[in-house]
Amino acid sequence: MKTALITTVRREHDELLDQVGGISLGAVVPDFHVVIALADRAVTQGRLPITSDRWETLIDGLPTVKQQLPTARALHLGVTTALDAGAELLIFIEPTSIPDQHLVARFAERVQRGGHPRPVLWYAETGRLPPAGPGGYELARLSEHVRGQSQLLPPGVEEVYAQGAAFTSPCFAMTREDYVAAGGLCTDYVSGLGHDTDLATAVIGAGGDVVRVTGATAYQRHQPTTMPDKVTLASAATNATLYHQRWGRWPDVRWLTELVDANLVRLHEDGTCVVVSGAAELMAAR
Structure with a gap:
């Protein structure tokens, strides 16, 4: 099963480099890392060291954006790019999240095992990190620093969301067929809010399930609290x-x-x- 890890970036260059570093630690890596730049020339012009000989990096972008970033539209562009390249499993991840070394493998094996009514939206556990030290995050030891409130599930336990309206996640996955069956992302959502909730609602409305995958962890970098502008x-x-x-x-x-x-x-x-x-x-x- 060919996999694609899809993200967007708007000047989150350190975050993107850490994401690439996290991918590189995996024994199983995605076939494609799809990076959609939102008016970010450093990314589209190839000025960041984000490529690898272990996977194919696919870069595209939206040339102009308003203050309300068209994140959902960018993610859908990432889907199109991934599907054109032959991807069968689409893994969406926020630019401020770092994949655990087992994330791609756990998603792939759990999706192939099935067992839930389709379409299915599979989502990662979230490991929230404290602020990084002076030298940044130790990517090989992130699991040791996860904050207690992250509430990772014990092995063998599976959680199914009952209501899509309450769902939100920095990292989730769907097969190509299930993404199409659910109607895909609504591209009118902006600034990285709401598109995941909408997609989960569409999945449940189509008779499918939203399922948390034990052992597939996306580590969320610490984000300082800011007042809404x-x-x-x-x-x-x-x-x-x-x-x-x-x-x-x-x-x-x-x-x-x-x-x-x-x-x-x-x-x-x-x-x-x-x-x-x-x-x-x-x-x-x-």
């Missing part, structure tokens, strides 16, 4: 409204509920999510 708030409102238009309910995810609870965005009965007047200025003042 105008772009973040506008993206959240756009994506929440889009999800409601498509599915008739609100996504039940942290990125939305925290903004609602903080009275930064408001959900209206007509299915629109709007940014509260003065919210961005209030957050900036804080």
